[in-house]
Amino acid sequence: MSEQKRKVVVVTGASSGFGKATAIKFAQQGWYVIALARREERLQELLQTIGEEQCEIMVFDVCCQTHIDSLVKRLKEKALHVNLLVNNAGLALGLESADKASYDDWETMVDTNIKGLIYMTRAILPSMVEAKNGHIINLGSIAGTYAYPGGNAYGGTKAFVSQFSLNLRADLAGTGVRVTNIEPGLAETEFSLVRFHGNKEKADKVYENVQALTAEDIAESIFWSANQPPHVNVNRIELMPTCQAFSPLSITQ
Numbered sequence: 570m571s572e573q574k575r576k577v578v579v580v581t582g583a584s585s586g587f588g589k590a591t592a593i594k595f596a597q598q599g600w601y602v603i604a605l606a607r608r609e610e611r612l613q614e615l616l617q618t619i620g621e622e623q624c625e626i627m628v629f630d631v632c633c634q635t636h637i638d639s640l641v642k643r644l645k646e647k648a649l650h651v652n653l654l655v656n657n658a659g660l661a662l663g664l665e666s667a668d669k670a671s672y673d674d675w676e677t678m679v680d681t682n683i684k685g686l687i688y689m690t691r692a693i694l695p696s697m698v699e700a701k702n703g704h705i706i707n708l709g710s711i712a713g714t715y716a717y718p719g720g721n722a723y724g725g726t727k728a729f730v731s732q733f734s735l736n737l738r739a740d741l742a743g744t745g746v747r748v749t750n751i752e753p754g755l756a757e758t759e760f761s762l763v764r765f766h767g768n769k770e771k772a773d774k775v776y777e778n779v780q781a782l783t784a785e786d787i788a789e790s791i792f793w794s795a796n797q798p799p800h801v802n803v804n805r806i807e808l809m810p811t812c813q814a815f816s817p818l819s820i821t822q
């Protein structure tokens with residue numbers, strides 16, 4: 570069977586968490602997976618798990634235009650049409666209040682969560698529009714809707730993802746290309762380990778004694794969105810663990 574007889578999904582940030590679970594889920598369901606991330610060892614492990622028949626990997630930084638260009642070149646050379654792009658790579662760094670936050674952390678979040686996501690989208694979209702077939706699924710967050718102390722720039726990047734997703738819908742009306750924003754709440758992945766710059770004790774505390782969402786829960790919602798009939802566009806899915814809810818608005822004197 571030629572690769573294109575199977576649907577093709579590109580997953581950014583496939584080396585852990587949601588991206589890894591999504592790559593596995595789609596491969597199990599017969600899709601051909603192109604898995605991208607910076608950590609090669611993790612990608613090799615994923616390749617072993619899924620199998621080379623079903624998956625290819627690429628060491629890839631969404632902030633690097635050369636990497637994006639070489640992906641597009643590789644797709645063209647292999648005559649692969651991308652049916653689905655999952656813009657999942659992203660991160661939160663730090664939880665300090667805005668007056669104490671690190672400039673470097675803010676810059677990395679903007680570069681990855683915003684610029685990486687829009688440049689990936691820009692690179693893949695023309696082939697989808699031409700084929701009148703495609704789907705962009707972005708990973709937003711509840712942090713893009715609900716503010717919390719220390720969320721500052723991270724929440725801002727995810728609000729961008731939410732609005733960018735809606736604006737893509739406006740541009741793509743009539744093309745057959747679909748756009749979905751998945752907006753999860755607390756989910757146990759490497760997210761907190763990254764947010765706290767590798768402090769495992771601090772990261773583990775976030776998930777202590779609570780039943781957070783799992784990476785597989787999110788992969789399931791991505792898979793469900795992608796498998797609606799072509800006339801159905803899921804604009805957004807917001808999901809939280811049952812243990813999480815909204816805090817009251819604060820009033821200080």
Ligand code: NDP
Pocket residue numbers: 581582583584585586587588605606607608609611629630631632657658659660661681685708709710711752753754755756757758759760763
């Ligand atoms: P993880 O830290 O487990 O996974 C993040 C993935 O992104 C890793 O595979 C990492 O791979 C990749 N990544 C980070 N920076 C880059 C980059 N510059 N280029 C390519 N890949 C990159 O976290 P999650 O799975 O939880 O997060 C996935 C997405 O979901 C993020 O966008 C996050 O903001 C969002 N999210 C997470 C929530 C949570 O509570 N966990 C809730 C809501 C949204 P590598 O380091 O190998 O490059």
Ligand code: 8X3
Pocket residue numbers: 709710711712720753754755756
């Ligand atoms: C991650 C969810 O609530 O930790 O995007 O910001 S939260």
